[in-house]
Amino acid sequence: MSKHMLVHLNVVRPLGPFSADHPNARFFFGELPKIFARAKADDGLFWHNHGARMPDGSYGDMNDLLGLQTERTEDNFHILTMAGWRDAQAMHRFAHRDALHRAGMKTLRDWVDRSEGATMVMWWAERGTRVALEDGWDRLQALRKNGATPEAFTLQSRFDPPGD
Structure with missing residues (x-):
């Protein structure tokens, strides 16, 4: 068994002024508890964090995020999801094969601002490590600036875990 786990950070920045009255916002916040429950039940997932x-x-944290549902702003926040996975196959299976998650991504695809570049980054960390959202954000910025490296890569251009 590997001493490493795959960590990923996914970033969603809603397009346009954010409002809880927007149908996509209602859908997103309504689906989150279902997605979180499914993620917790996945045997390839070690932990997940949202904020x-x-x-x-x-x-x-999530309470702060949920408290933003009534605010409107032109300069939107970024919704962050970070998780530690057994391997890339486990992460891909959940993110792209789980019917509920896949349907949610499809429903919200036109609500996501992609103008800042990559919205997901991955890297290897020692199993048991809990990673701060700030660390994930820094790795995403490194991916956007430098392209894929062993410290910050994508599902399409991933690197193997460090030698165990």
């Missing part, structure tokens, strides 16, 4: 990166660069 937001605010326009001022500060970070908030």
Whole structure:
């Protein structure tokens, strides 16, 4: 068994002014508990964390994110999802093969601002490590700036785990 796990950070930045009244916002916040429950039941997932990166660069947890549902702003926050997986196959199976998750991604695809570049980054970490959202954000910025490296890569251009 590998001493490493695959960590991923996925970033969603809603397009346009954010409002809880927007149908996509209602759908997103309604689906989150179902997706979280399915993720917790997945045997390839070690842990997951969710939160937001605010326009001022500060970070908030899920309670902070849910509290933003009534605010409107032109400079939207980023919704962050980070998880530690057994391997790339486990992450891919959940993210792209789980019917509920896949349907949610399809429903929300036109609501996501992709103008900043890559929205997902992956890297290897020692099993048992809990990674801060800030660390994931920094790795995403490195991927956007430098392209895929062993420290920050994509599912399409991934690297093997460090030698065990």
